[in-house]
Amino acid sequence: MSVLTVRDLSVVFRTETGPLSVVDKVDLSLDAGEIVGVVGESGCGKSVTAMSLTGLLPSSANVTGSAVLDGTELIGAPESVLRRVRGREVAYIFQEPMSSLNPVLTVGRQIGEVLRVHEGLKRRDARARAVELLALVGIPSPAHRVDNYPHQLSGGMRQRVMIAMAVACGPKVLVADEPTTALDVTVQAGILDVLRDLRERLGTSVLVITHDLGVIADIADRVLVMYAGRIVERAGVHDLFAAPRHHYTAGLLAASPVPGEHAGTHRLREIPGLVPVLVTQPDACTFAERCAAAEDDCRVQEPRLDPPGGSGHGAACWHPVRQRRGAAS
Amino acid sequence: MTAPALELVDLVMHFGAVRAVDGVSLTIQPGQVMALVGESGSGKSTVGRCVVRLLEPTAGTVRVAGPDITHLSRRRLRAHREDVSIVFQDPAGSLDPRMVVGDIVGEPLRLGGVSRRDRDERVRAELGRVGLRAEVARRFPHELSGGQRQRVSIARALISSPTLLVADEPTSALDVSVQAAVLNLLADLQRDLGFACLFITHDLSAVEYLADEIAVMYLGQLVEQGSRERVFAQPAHPYTQALLAAAPVADPSRQRARTRVLLGDDLPSALDPPSGCRFHTRCPLAFDRCLAEVPEPVDLGDGTAACHLVQPDGTGPDLRTTPTTARTERHA
Numbered sequence: 001m002s003v004l005t006v007r008d009l010s011v012v013f014r015t016e017t018g019p020l021s022v023v024d025k026v027d028l029s030l031d032a033g034e035i036v037g038v039v040g041e042s043g044c045g046k047s048v049t050a051m052s053l054t055g056l057l058p059s060s061a062n063v064t065g066s067a068v069l070d071g072t073e074l075i076g077a078p079e080s081v082l083r084r085v086r087g088r089e090v091a092y093i094f095q096e097p098m099s100s101l102n103p104v105l106t107v108g109r110q111i112g113e114v115l116r117v118h119e120g121l122k123r124r125d126a127r128a129r130a131v132e133l134l135a136l137v138g139i140p141s142p143a144h145r146v147d148n149y150p151h152q153l154s155g156g157m158r159q160r161v162m163i164a165m166a167v168a169c170g171p172k173v174l175v176a177d178e179p180t181t182a183l184d185v186t187v188q189a190g191i192l193d194v195l196r197d198l199r200e201r202l203g204t205s206v207l208v209i210t211h212d213l214g215v216i217a218d219i220a221d222r223v224l225v226m227y228a229g230r231i232v233e234r235a236g237v238h239d240l241f242a243a244p245r246h247h248y249t250a251g252l253l254a255a256s257p258v259p260g261e262h263a264g265t266h267r268l269r270e271i272p273g274l275v276p277v278l279v280t281q282p283d284a285c286t287f288a289e290r291c292a293a294a295e296d297d298c299r300v301q302e303p304r305l306d307p308p309g310g311s312g313h314g315a316a317c318w319h320p321v322r323q324r325r326g327a328a329s
Numbered sequence: 330m331t332a333p334a335l336e337l338v339d340l341v342m343h344f345g346a347v348r349a350v351d352g353v354s355l356t357i358q359p360g361q362v363m364a365l366v367g368e369s370g371s372g373k374s375t376v377g378r379c380v381v382r383l384l385e386p387t388a389g390t391v392r393v394a395g396p397d398i399t400h401l402s403r404r405r406l407r408a409h410r411e412d413v414s415i416v417f418q419d420p421a422g423s424l425d426p427r428m429v430v431g432d433i434v435g436e437p438l439r440l441g442g443v444s445r446r447d448r449d450e451r452v453r454a455e456l457g458r459v460g461l462r463a464e465v466a467r468r469f470p471h472e473l474s475g476g477q478r479q480r481v482s483i484a485r486a487l488i489s490s491p492t493l494l495v496a497d498e499p500t501s502a503l504d505v506s507v508q509a510a511v512l513n514l515l516a517d518l519q520r521d522l523g524f525a526c527l528f529i530t531h532d533l534s535a536v537e538y539l540a541d542e543i544a545v546m547y548l549g550q551l552v553e554q555g556s557r558e559r560v561f562a563q564p565a566h567p568y569t570q571a572l573l574a575a576a577p578v579a580d581p582s583r584q585r586a587r588t589r590v591l592l593g594d595d596l597p598s599a600l601d602p603p604s605g606c607r608f609h610t611r612c613p614l615a616f617d618r619c620l621a622e623v624p625e626p627v628d629l630g631d632g633t634a635a636c637h638l639v640q641p642d643g644t645g646p647d648l649r650t651t652p653t654t655a656r657t658e659r660h661a
Contacts, residue, residue: 041504041505041506042504154596155369184368184369184531184596185368185531185533185572185575185576185577186368186571186572186575186590186591186592186611187592188575188577189575189577189589189590189591190591193589193591211504211505212577213505213579214576214577214578214579214584215577216579216581217577217578217579217580217581217583217584217585218577218581218584218585237581238581238582241579241580241581251506252505252506253579255505255506255508255509256505256509256534256579257509257512257534257535257537257538258534258578258579258580267513267516268509268512268513268538269509270506270509270510270513271506271509271510274474274476
């Protein structure tokens with residue numbers, strides 16, 4: 001059962017130097033209780049895609065296409081609708097928790113504020129609920145921590161507070177934008193456990209946006225790979241890592257050091273060239289200039305995800321990677 | 330025998346009450362790459378800054394290619410500037426935005442009194458060596474991509490043929506595909522030019538690819554050091570074991586099947602480090618002695634580990650197989 005269905009989502013920014021295409025014809029679906037990962041390098045449009053869903057982009061962004069959340073169309077919806085959706089139906093957590101938290105309010109006040117605004121709770125009830133939420137995200141002695149200020153918490157704790165705040169109103173969809181990027185590795189795993197736990201206990205659907213294939217490998221059920229504004233590959237997590245079909249995906253995997261596999265002698269594989277900056281999206285494969293397998297047709301016709309709209313393994317590539325290294329488990 | 334490229338003896342760097350580095354000793358032989366690994370707040374970057382004397386250490390000794398440079402004045406330091414260079418994490422912040430690339434890369438030579446014409450020639454050669462076209466010399470940093478800018482930093486650092494390169498998280502700000510290129514470049518240059526390198530990083534997977542030796546820092550102190558092979562195959566200190574277990578692997582089957590080691594969130598403050606072993610507040614194996622007594626480094630033959638539970642033959646408990654911390658209920 002799909003909670004969120006995105007079709008043909010495009011975002012073009014108006015800039016001083018003219019239009020800039022950042023997201024192009026993105027299709028995405030998120031089932032109830034599913035964790036979908038969107039992976040790509042900086043500038044690929046993964047965060048802009050997520051922000052566009054609830055109208056969080058500045059007015060210079062022109063968003064077209066469709067995003068239906070439980071029967072409600074979000075793209076072009078009036079601000080009054082979006083305000084209800086944000087927080088209650090779709091909640092966000094971002095990379096840097098310190099800049100998302102108010103330094104002069106206790107975490108209990110900040111979580112409580114969400115509950116008082118959205119749920120109309122009284123101050124005392126909001127505080128009690130805040131303690132429950134802190135416990136839910138694995139903060140030890142929550143009744144004590146609820147009176148802490150953000151600076152009294154470690155980075156991992158702050159991110160847990162952000163998650164508690166995000167799920168305070170029981171959203172259907174949680175968007176986690178680089179949730180572990182600013183954290184140390186010994187703390188990252190704990191945050192991913194919290195997200196997984198929320199899915200299991202509350203049935204929350206999670207959209208994880210990251211550049212880190214390790215995070216994807218850890219937590220995602222399905223994966224979308226983005227490059228220069230487009231989704232270039234869509235696959236179940238095991239299929240993606242075992243048998244990538246798009247040459248960009250294969251390149252990213254080969255460029256990532258895997259412990260135990262690159263000791264001493266191995267060279268990492270490089271992807272030559274640079275990500276293009278696109279004024280308009282061409283009728284061509286935008287990866288062709290960097291792709292060793294590119295042929296003439298790649299430069300004159302845009303490959304689309306095949307099959308479009310579904311959730312099976314597909315790549316937007318005219319000459320997909322053929323080899324099958326090992327079987328997907 | 331030639332002097333070590335770098336020798337730190339009991340290096341201490343305090344910022345007021347903050348004990349950022351508290352007694353670090355390590356030695357890098359000429360041509361060797363040592364990775365200094367630790368999480369944020371461990372003091373690893375502070376060590377790097379002491380080595381290039383951006384900071385004057387509170388106590389201890391820094392010897393670069395022989396001479397003691399710990400407390401040299403700025404003027405007397407000049408004579409040793411060519412021995413050691415540094416590459417920073419964020420090339421955008423470490424390149425002067427008003428200078429063209431050619432002047433940035435040639436700056437160390439200009440300070441060394443090399444003539445303009447000789448400089449231009451060597452700048453061109455150096456740019457070529459890091460994989461940049463000669464015409465990049467006329468560009469400003471903002472006209473380049475992140476990966477290109479980091480190549481400029483590397484060219485600037487290497488143009489004076491240093492004995493020692495300090496690379497402080499040189500790839501952390503870069504995208505995965507660009508990271509690979511910069512790591513490959515550093516590995517090639519190191520092999521071709523033979524400089525020694527202190528590679529500061531939080532990313533163990535990058536280290537495995539480059540380093541001969543690994544030193545692990547926790548809260549201002551070294552907890553373990555040894556050869557790359559030994560540290561990856563048989564990490565002795567519980568913290569090293571936790572770090573290795575926590576580094577995410579881009580392989581869903583391996584990533585989901587492995588034993589999780591969770592340390593809890595609280596890295597203690599360097600203002601008031603824990604008594605005894607500084608890791609005891611997060612160590613699942615800590616017992617009475619760890620709270621009371623600072624562990625001395627145990628000589629393992631291949632490196633050292635500072636833990637009360639580690640035996641001289643390198644045996645000791647393994648966090649990754651200790652049932653009290655194992656969280657294996659989760660599978661793909």
